[in-house]
Amino acid sequence: xxxxxxxxxxxxxxxxxxxxxxxxxxxxxxxxxxxxxxxxxxxxxxxxxxxxxxxxxxxxxxxxxxxxxxxxxxxxxxxxxxxxxxxx
Amino acid sequence: xxxxxxxxxxxxxxxxxxxxxxxxxxxxxxxxxxxxxxxxxxxxxxxxxxxxxxxxxxxxxxxxxxxxxxxxxxxxxxxxxxxxxxxxxxxxxxxxxxxxxxxxxxxxxxxxxxxxxxxxxxxxxxxxxxxxxxxxxxxxxxxxxxxxxxxxx
Numbered sequence: 001x002x003x004x005x006x007x008x009x010x011x012x013x014x015x016x017x018x019x020x021x022x023x024x025x026x027x028x029x030x031x032x033x034x035x036x037x038x039x040x041x042x043x044x045x046x047x048x049x050x051x052x053x054x055x056x057x058x059x060x061x062x063x064x065x066x067x068x069x070x071x072x073x074x075x076x077x078x079x080x081x082x083x084x085x086x087x088x
Numbered sequence: 089x090x091x092x093x094x095x096x097x098x099x100x101x102x103x104x105x106x107x108x109x110x111x112x113x114x115x116x117x118x119x120x121x122x123x124x125x126x127x128x129x130x131x132x133x134x135x136x137x138x139x140x141x142x143x144x145x146x147x148x149x150x151x152x153x154x155x156x157x158x159x160x161x162x163x164x165x166x167x168x169x170x171x172x173x174x175x176x177x178x179x180x181x182x183x184x185x186x187x188x189x190x191x192x193x194x195x196x197x198x199x200x201x202x203x204x205x206x207x208x209x210x211x212x213x214x215x216x217x218x219x220x221x222x223x224x225x226x227x228x229x230x231x232x233x234x235x236x237x238x239x240x241x
Contacts, residue, residue, distance in 0.1 A: 048184035048194040049117040049206040057122060058212045062170060062179030065212075068124070069166060069219055076159065076223045083234040 089142035098140040105133035113217035117206035123213040127220025134225040143232045155226040162219030169211045183207035 039052060039060070047055030057065055089095075112119075113126030138146050173180030183191050184207030192204045 044196055045194060046184075047181055047206065047209065049209055050199070050201040051117050051119065051122075053120070054117045054122050054206075054209055054213070058209045058216075059179065059181050062212070065216065066167070066170065069163060069216060072220060072223045073159070073163060076227055079227045079230050083230045 089145065090140050094140050098136055102133055102137055105136065106130055109133060109221070110217075113213055114210070115203070116213035116217075117209045118201035118203065123216030124220050126213075127217040128224060130217075130221040131224030131228065134221075135228045138228055138232055143229075143236050146229075146232075150225065150229065152226055152229055155222040155229070159219050159222035159226065162215045162217070162222060166212055166215035166219065169208050169215060173208065181207040181209065183211075 039056060043052040043055040043060075044050065047059040049055045049059075109126045109128075109130035109132075111126070112121035112129055113123055116122035116126065134150065137149075170179045173182040175182070183189060184205075185191060185193050186207065190204055190207055190210050192202050194205055195202065
């Protein structure tokens with residue numbers, strides 16, 4: 001029974017992977033050209049920065065950066081827990 | 089603790105690495121780099137001193153508890169700056185073009201850049217930079233402590 005569930009899950013996941021591989025854009029062509037244009041043309045005015053990358057990281061995609069900070073925090077907590085046994 | 093050559097070179101290079109890291113954090117909104125990258129540079133300076141002088145010497149200079157406090161300050165101020173713009177949306181850049189701190193009007197087009205622009209982004213850069221340098225620094229310190237304990241006893 002367990003094997004059938006695992007096989008079904010494998011089928012579903014590989015099906016989604018295959019679907020995304022078929023729908024992938026050809027190499028070099030951006031998937032969302034309008035969004036790129038928008039960032040390049042408006043980032044300097046809206047976020048008031050010269051560095052478009054920073055304006056995306058901290059302004060447009062700020063929530064993403066919060067997630068990255070959480071990942072780093074989790075890594076630090078994990079290392080602390082790992083070496084807690086040695087400290088005691 | 090490593091040889092005298094390594095320690096001398098570390099003494100020369102350490103301040104430069106720190107200054108370069110804080111420069112990358114401070115100019116995150118003008119030049120390539122930002123909070124994460126600058127924090128990683130500063131943490132690499134900590135790792136250099138740690139390797140050159142060994143854990144026993146370094147544990148009196150850099151306290152793990154201080155780094156934890158620094159990391160918490162970074163995380164809380166990052167979320168705090170994000171919440172300050174909650175009048176419009178979460179992560180709204182409320183300081184941009186306001187005339188106050190980091191609020192000079194933006195120059196549109198190709199220009200060398202003004203340090204006093206970009207609103208809340210430099211504050212977030214500093215918060216993330218503090219967080220990354222404290223986080224990576226404490227990871228390095230803890231691993232050095234673990235290696236020492238694992239080898240010695």
